[in-house]
Amino acid sequence: xxxxxxxxxxxxxxxxxxxxxxxxxxxxxxxxxxxxxxxxxxxxxxxxxxxxxxxxxxxxxxxxxxxxxxxxxxxxxxxxxxxxxxxxxxxxxxxx
Numbered sequence: 001x002x003x004x005x006x007x008x009x010x011x012x013x014x015x016x017x018x019x020x021x022x023x024x025x026x027x028x029x030x031x032x033x034x035x036x037x038x039x040x041x042x043x044x045x046x047x048x049x050x051x052x053x054x055x056x057x058x059x060x061x062x063x064x065x066x067x068x069x070x071x072x073x074x075x076x077x078x079x080x081x082x083x084x085x086x087x088x089x090x091x092x093x094x095x096x
Contacts, residue, residue, distance in 0.1 A: 013025075015028045017065065017066050022066065022069075022074070023065070023066025023069070023074055023075060023076055024062045024066070024076050025062065025065075026062050026063070026064050026065050026076075027062065028061075028062045028076075029059070029060065029061050029062070030058070030059070030060040031057075031058070031059050031060075032056070032057070032058040032060075033055075033056070033057050033058075034054075034055070034056040034058075035053075035054070035055045035056075036053070036054055037051070037052065037053040037054075038051065038052055039051050040052060049090070050088050050090075051088065051089050051090055052086060052087070052088055052089075053086060053087045053089060054084065054085070054086040055084065055085055055086070056082060056083070056084040057082070057083045057084070058080060058081070058082045058083075059080070059081045059082075060078050060079070060080045060081075061078065061079050061080075062076045062077070062078050063076070063077045063078060063079050064076065064077055
């Protein structure tokens with residue numbers, strides 16, 4: 001009598017309820033980390049440029065199944081938590 005071999009790997013579970021773009025599963029989660037910096041410019045009558053740096057950490061969790069199935073407005077409600085901070089800096093020490 002032959003015993004079936006156990007499966008060592010399970011297939012990856014999709015984030016979609018049915019097919020791509022049709023809505024997320026109610027258990028779908030996302031985590032995002034973003035960072036960036038840019039040179040500023042003097043505008044609107046200002047005399048100094050304002051260089052900026054921003055950092056953002058975001059967590060999202062789908063709150064239920066897709067609503068509006070079969071309509072253009074279908075989608076999910078999502079709970080989101082976002083933490084962000086920023087700084088204004090000037091790399092030069094010369095004044096104007």
